[in-house]
Amino acid sequence: MKDTAVAMVVIEHERHTTVLLTGEMDRVSAPAVRTRLLDFAARPLVLDVAGVSFFDAEGLRAVSHCARRCEDNGAALAVVGARPFAQRMFRVLGLDDRVPLCSSMDEALWCAIPRTDDEIAAWLG
Numbered sequence: 001m002k003d004t005a006v007a008m009v010v011i012e013h014e015r016h017t018t019v020l021l022t023g024e025m026d027r028v029s030a031p032a033v034r035t036r037l038l039d040f041a042a043r044p045l046v047l048d049v050a051g052v053s054f055f056d057a058e059g060l061r062a063v064s065h066c067a068r069r070c071e072d073n074g075a076a077l078a079v080v081g082a083r084p085f086a087q088r089m090f091r092v093l094g095l096d097d098r099v100p101l102c103s104s105m106d107e108a109l110w111c112a113i114p115r116t117d118d119e120i121a122a123w124l125g
Contacts, residue, residue: 005023008020010040015043015044016046016109017040017046019047020051021049021051022052023053024052024059025060026056026058027056027057030056030059031058031062037062037066038065038069040066041066041070041072041077042075043075044114045066045076045078045112046105047063047077049080049086050081052082053083055085060090060093063095063099064095064098067095067099076113077112078099078109078111079101079108080103080105080107087101
């Protein structure tokens with residue numbers, strides 16, 4: 001069996017955390033990724049998966065577990081950069097009902113970070 005790994009870069013921002021993933025999210029790599037992602041689920045989380053070339057059920061399960069932990073902590077998770085096959089799998093499994101699949105980082109930030117009244121007013125104005 002081929003050894004697979006997922007590289008993870010974590011960027012802590014003032015109001016959220018961004019995690020950039022590259023590699024293959026499969027049954028070999030997903031459990032370790034899930035464990036690491038759960039460490040970041042206490043605050044709004046943007047998961048950038050543009051560098052993930054493959055998701056299997058375990059990879060999707062890792063994202064689902066992280067989404068559940070974020071929800072339990074009153075935080076949000078948004079995914080950006082999912083490839084068409086991964087998007088299709090998110091939709092088939094109904095995971096996109098809990099985790100927004102965003103087309104840009106700006107959209108992901110809008111989905112993940114609660115906006116203040118002033119920010120909303122400035123956006124509307």
